[in-house]
Amino acid sequence: xxxxxxxxxxxxxxxxxxxxxxxxxxxxxxxxxxxxxxxxxxxxxxxxxxxxxxxxxxxxxxxxxxxxxxxxxxxxxxxxxxxxxxxxxxxxxxxxxxxxxxxxxxxxxxxxxxxxxxxxxxxxxxxxxxxxxxxxxxxxxxxxxxxxxxxxxxxxxxxxxxxxxxxxxxxxxxxxxxxxxxxxxxxxxxxxxxxxxxxxxxxxxxxxxxxxxxxxxxxxxxxxxxxxxxxxxxxxxxxxxxxxxxxxxxxxxxxxxxxxxxxxxxxxxxxxxxxxxxxxxxxxxxxxxxxxxxxxxxxxxxxxxxxxxxxxxxxxxxxxxxxxxxxxxxxxxxxxxxxxxxxxxxxxxxxxxxxxxxxxxxxxxxxxxxxxxxxxxxxxxxxxxxxxxxxxxxxxxxxxxxxxxxxxxxxxxxxxxxxxxxxxxxxxxxxxxxxxxxxxxxxxxxxxxxx
Amino acid sequence: xxxxxxxxxxxxxxxxxxxxxxxxxxxxxxxxxxxxxxxxxxxxxxxxxxxxxxxxxxxxxxxxxxxxxxxxxxxxxxxxxxxxxxxxxxxxxxxxxxxxxxxxxxxxxxxxxxxxxxxxxxxxxxxxxxxxxxxxxxxxxxxxxxxxxxxxxxxxxxxxxxxxxxxxxxxxxxxxxxxxxxxxxxxxxxxxxxxxxxxxxxxxxxxxxxxxxxxxxxxxxxxxxxxxxxxxxxxxxxxxxxxxxxxxxxxxxxxxxxxxxxxxxxxxxxxxxxxxxxxxxxxxxxxxxxxxxxxxxxxxxxxxxxxxxxxxxxxxxxxxxxxxxxxxxxxxxxxxxxxxxxxxxxxxxxxxxxxxxxxxxxxxxxxxxxxxxxxxxxxxxxxxxxxxxxxxxxxxxxxxxxxxxxxxxxxxxxxxxxxxxxxxxxxxxxxxxxxxxxxxxxxxxxxxxxx
Numbered sequence: 001x002x003x004x005x006x007x008x009x010x011x012x013x014x015x016x017x018x019x020x021x022x023x024x025x026x027x028x029x030x031x032x033x034x035x036x037x038x039x040x041x042x043x044x045x046x047x048x049x050x051x052x053x054x055x056x057x058x059x060x061x062x063x064x065x066x067x068x069x070x071x072x073x074x075x076x077x078x079x080x081x082x083x084x085x086x087x088x089x090x091x092x093x094x095x096x097x098x099x100x101x102x103x104x105x106x107x108x109x110x111x112x113x114x115x116x117x118x119x120x121x122x123x124x125x126x127x128x129x130x131x132x133x134x135x136x137x138x139x140x141x142x143x144x145x146x147x148x149x150x151x152x153x154x155x156x157x158x159x160x161x162x163x164x165x166x167x168x169x170x171x172x173x174x175x176x177x178x179x180x181x182x183x184x185x186x187x188x189x190x191x192x193x194x195x196x197x198x199x200x201x202x203x204x205x206x207x208x209x210x211x212x213x214x215x216x217x218x219x220x221x222x223x224x225x226x227x228x229x230x231x232x233x234x235x236x237x238x239x240x241x242x243x244x245x246x247x248x249x250x251x252x253x254x255x256x257x258x259x260x261x262x263x264x265x266x267x268x269x270x271x272x273x274x275x276x277x278x279x280x281x282x283x284x285x286x287x288x289x290x291x292x293x294x295x296x297x298x299x300x301x302x303x304x305x306x307x308x309x310x311x312x313x314x315x316x317x318x319x320x321x322x323x324x325x326x327x328x329x330x331x332x333x334x335x336x337x338x339x340x341x342x343x344x345x346x347x348x349x350x351x352x353x354x355x356x357x358x359x360x361x362x363x364x365x366x367x368x369x370x371x372x373x374x375x376x377x378x379x380x381x382x383x384x385x386x387x388x389x390x391x392x393x394x395x396x397x398x399x400x401x402x403x404x405x406x407x408x409x410x411x412x413x414x415x416x417x418x419x420x421x422x423x424x425x426x427x428x429x430x431x432x433x434x435x436x437x438x439x440x441x442x443x444x445x446x447x448x449x450x451x
Numbered sequence: 452x453x454x455x456x457x458x459x460x461x462x463x464x465x466x467x468x469x470x471x472x473x474x475x476x477x478x479x480x481x482x483x484x485x486x487x488x489x490x491x492x493x494x495x496x497x498x499x500x501x502x503x504x505x506x507x508x509x510x511x512x513x514x515x516x517x518x519x520x521x522x523x524x525x526x527x528x529x530x531x532x533x534x535x536x537x538x539x540x541x542x543x544x545x546x547x548x549x550x551x552x553x554x555x556x557x558x559x560x561x562x563x564x565x566x567x568x569x570x571x572x573x574x575x576x577x578x579x580x581x582x583x584x585x586x587x588x589x590x591x592x593x594x595x596x597x598x599x600x601x602x603x604x605x606x607x608x609x610x611x612x613x614x615x616x617x618x619x620x621x622x623x624x625x626x627x628x629x630x631x632x633x634x635x636x637x638x639x640x641x642x643x644x645x646x647x648x649x650x651x652x653x654x655x656x657x658x659x660x661x662x663x664x665x666x667x668x669x670x671x672x673x674x675x676x677x678x679x680x681x682x683x684x685x686x687x688x689x690x691x692x693x694x695x696x697x698x699x700x701x702x703x704x705x706x707x708x709x710x711x712x713x714x715x716x717x718x719x720x721x722x723x724x725x726x727x728x729x730x731x732x733x734x735x736x737x738x739x740x741x742x743x744x745x746x747x748x749x750x751x752x753x754x755x756x757x758x759x760x761x762x763x764x765x766x767x768x769x770x771x772x773x774x775x776x777x778x779x780x781x782x783x784x785x786x787x788x789x790x791x792x793x794x795x796x797x798x799x800x801x802x803x804x805x806x807x808x809x810x811x812x813x814x815x816x817x818x819x820x821x822x823x824x825x826x827x828x829x830x831x832x833x834x835x836x837x838x839x840x841x842x843x844x845x846x847x848x849x850x851x852x853x854x855x856x857x858x859x860x861x862x863x864x865x866x867x868x869x870x871x872x873x874x875x876x877x878x879x880x881x882x883x884x885x886x887x888x889x890x891x892x893x894x895x896x897x898x899x900x901x902x
Contacts, residue, residue: 007802035678043800161645171641172623172682189640190622194612226707227486229700231623231682248699249680252706256677259710260792263717267788268781273798279813286785290818293781297774298829304770305833311769315762318769319755322885323748325773329780330719330744330881334737337718341711347724349494351458362730367741378749382756430781434773 009036010043017048025055034061038068046076053077060092067097071104072277078105083112090117090125096141099128127243136221137214139254140235140244143168146175147201149184154197175234176205181241183211183234211236214243221246222254223346262344265422266337268293289427296431300438307442313451316383317442320375320392324441327371328399328433335360335407336425343415344422353412357405364404368397387448394448395441399433402440406432460487461494468499476506485512489519497527504528511543518548522555523728529556534563541568541576547592550579578694587672588665590705591686591695594619597626598652600635605648626685627656632692634662634685662687665694672697673705674797713795716873717788719744740878747882751889758893764902767834768893771826771843775892778822779850779884786811786858787876794866795873804863808856815855819848838899845899846892850884853891857883 009032016025029037029052041049056062066074066089078086086105090098090113102113102125117125124142131137145168147156156174159165174192176185185205195204211234212221225233225248235244261271268289269282277285304311304321311317339356342348348356376393383389407429411421445451460483467476480488480503492500507513517525517540529537537556541549541564553564553576568576575593582588596619598607607625610616625643627636636656646655662685663672676684676699686695712722719740720733728736755762755772762768790807793799799807827844834840858880862872896902 007800033679035680039678039797042798043803157644160641189644190611193608193640193644226700226703227490228484229486231699248682248703249677252677252699252703255703255706255710256796259706259714260796263710263714263788263792266714267785269785269789273793273796279810279817282810283814283817286782286814286818287821290778290781290785290822294774294778294822294825297777298826300773300777301770301829301833304773305767308766308770311762311766315759315766315769316756318762318766318772319752319759321769321772322751322755322776322889323745325776326748326751326780326881326885327741327745329777330741331737333784334718334720334741337714338720341714342724345707345711345724346490347493349458349461352494359730359733363734363737366730366734367737370738371741371745374745375749378752382752430777434777438773 006036006039010040013040013052014044014048017044017051022055025052026057029056029061030058034064035068037061038065041065041069041073041077049073049077050080054080059089063089063093063097063101066101067093070273074101074104075106083109087113087116091120094141095122095124095128095143096139098125100133100138102129103133131214134218135214136212136216136218136235136246137244139218139221139250140214140246142244144175144234144242144245145171145173146177146181146183146242149176149178149202149205150200152197153192153195153199153201153204156192156201157197172231174201175209175242176201177242183209183236183240183242185209186234209234211240211242212246213238218254219258222251222258225251226255258344262340262422265420266340266426268423268426289423292427293430295427296434299431300434303435303439304442307446310442310446310449310451314385314388314445314449316388317391317445319382320379320395320441321438323375324392324395324399324437325434327396328403328437329430330403331364331367331400332403332407332429332433335364335404336411336429339408339411340421340425343411348412350412350415353409353416356412357408360404360408361401364401365397367404368400371400372396385449387450388445391441391445391448394444395437398440398444399437402436403429403433457487457490461491464491464503465495465499468495468502473506476503477508480507480512481509485515486519488512489516492516492520492524492528500524500528501531505531510540514540514544514548514552517552518544521724525552525555526557534560538564538567542571545592546573546575546579546594547590549576551584551589553580554584582665585669586665587663587667587669587686587697588695590669590672590701591665591697593695595626595685595693595696596622596624597628597632597634597693600627600629600653600656601651603648604643604646604650604652604655607643607652608648623682624685625652626660626693627652628693634660634687634691634693636660637685660685662691662693663697664689669705670709673702673709676702677706709795713791713873716871717791717877719874719877740874743878744881746878747885750882751885754886754890755893758897761893761897761900761902765836765839765896765900767839768842768896770833771830771846771892772889774826775843775846775850775888776885778847779854779888780881781854782815782818782851783854783858783880783884786815786855787862787880790859790862791872791876794862799863801863801866804860804867807863808859811855811859812852815852816848818855819851822851823848836900838901839896842892842896842899845895846888849891849895850888853887854880854884 102110128142145165172189174187175183178184185207186209187201187205191204210228212224214235214237232245232247234242235246237243264270268286270285339348372393375396376389379392380389410428411425414421414424553561596616623640625638626634629635636658637660638652638656642655665686665688683696683698685693686697688694711724715721719737721736790799823844826847827840830843831840861879862876865872865875
């Protein structure tokens, strides 16, 4: 199995690092794929990471590793690396990876590096640094094939053989531009191979080119590439001039990160994967969400305090608090998960609010009736005072129904006012259920049991 | 914004369907991209979907739409379609989409269709049907370019121009095989264009070909394509003969589905997106997980019942039950989310068990101390009996610490014994927190308050 082989590789590297067997390690490094090497890095301690990194002799390979690692690991690894070495690595990196890397660097090192870049006159990297991280501009590569429409297929092939285009990453689409760099069409490498060499591009290009603007959110870009099954999508500026390309491999990474981000946000553990952070940083990230969720529990203290007299009469009322809250909480999680994920994947549209909420409400109601009856049966068996089991069943029913309502309504409302439903929903749903379920339960019990 | 335009398109189609404006609709259908049309479908009612589908005159477009829609919508749409029409649509579909579609059909229709396929002698589709859905064999396309290693670049180009290869979907990789169909190398279309036409494939092909076997899990395949930034990966049988290709667009879909699947499983709402299912089906899917989660709440009833005497002395003890359980529950969700997602994305390995669990335990402990103090302060303010606030703080601390422990330990253990951590963890964590937190709280309160 893949993870077996990975485990063996990681353990081997760890062992060799502990023994200081540098020659063996260099041999391994020279043989394995950059992607596999970066996977090994993620499993090492910080000092082992730095040690291993220093053993990589090829600057280009060092650059590839850095572009595959997490932000935290990158910063840790380059701690001991001199600015001049960093610059050497950067010079070997593709422009988009170089720009992303520079953005990670601490202020001082970044300034030194930028000074060098400007001196070198590397426009590509400088231009890419202008764009915010999560936009098309921030993830695009500036190397693409864009040729005039009058060029013939044969001339294009010769151009592809020239030095300038030899290392282009995604040579499968040839974009067509006019004299002012405006994007006017696209054709594929395959078409190039199949038409007569003297056919001009404009005769076989597709003019219906889907493009994205530099400021488009990266998730929107990813959805476009996925929807039309593209291998890449061109990026244009405000004047529709082609400035870059977003490729499908970056799109895959965006989807994976986006999913992880949403999952972590919904649980209130921040946006990035916390496993690489220290205990203190993880704790600090998680505190705020827990605080917001705790508000409902605190209000519940006062609600129950208000009904102290009832509890003094029938202390057994307290026994059902956990199950009433728990069932409500679970239904709330279910409803909000469905809606938040539905909104994120485009299955649910903001305009579907009433349809979605009423459906969740219906499901919550049915589930509340089912579990209300079940638990009422148990309550009757445990404590056969008249009205007690009815209070329990009503408590369960109201808890689960309100949970489904709030769990589905809140994310839709948040989405409407442009607040991220993934992060905002949790604490509100948790708190609302805490307060509403105990209130209804105790109020009903007090009323029904005449206390 | 993209969703604005989508909304306008959907509303327009709905309006025209209500008016029966068929000519206008056919015009729209003929103009828009299949991907956009399928997005519209997802937003229509079942009868509108069937109406719209019948207006699509091009069988090939009908096939494209069907391959993009959810399983439930497909079954609903083809309800009124005759078997002979279905066969006509299938004949126009690529083999992999056809196989996937046949797998969806109800038994009767599937049998009729299969009889036709066999009569037609379409081996491709028949072979694909052999493979389970979630494997490389189940998602691969059977059309690929595999040529002998002695063929020259020029001969390859001519072959590509021939009728047989004209419609190949991913012509960017040319695979090289020996006389027995065994995969021996790969080269790219770009290389083909750049070398001299008389160079044989074996001279410039890469022999280091990464391939997957037909039985490999689709998520593993997707991870391989993502890790090495491939556009496609070849699929081989047990004898290393090339039998198909998994392309990057399918990989994107796998990642998106996998993320949604995990998210929904963790909340106990099933695996597929339930929004398209009826209220009753949604309810039925959600019942089991809720039942498992309810076990803890039921046991808590008995635990609290055991401490009824304490409650009769100090009924105010009940007021803190929600907040103690709630904080524990939230921490439990956080820990289990981190671990389950970490395992799913390969950030956490099963072998890291002690490192991961001890870290989560540490975080749970610190959070427990922080919130224990906060709530103890509130308890002291609300009810200054000696020992009460200590009982509350200890209740909070134990709840949150145990939650972090169980929330991180259980998924790791489940993964070790090959049980899906995403679906199994939730109810266990919920139940354990319910039971443990109330037990510790009441036991400590009874002890400390001498009741």
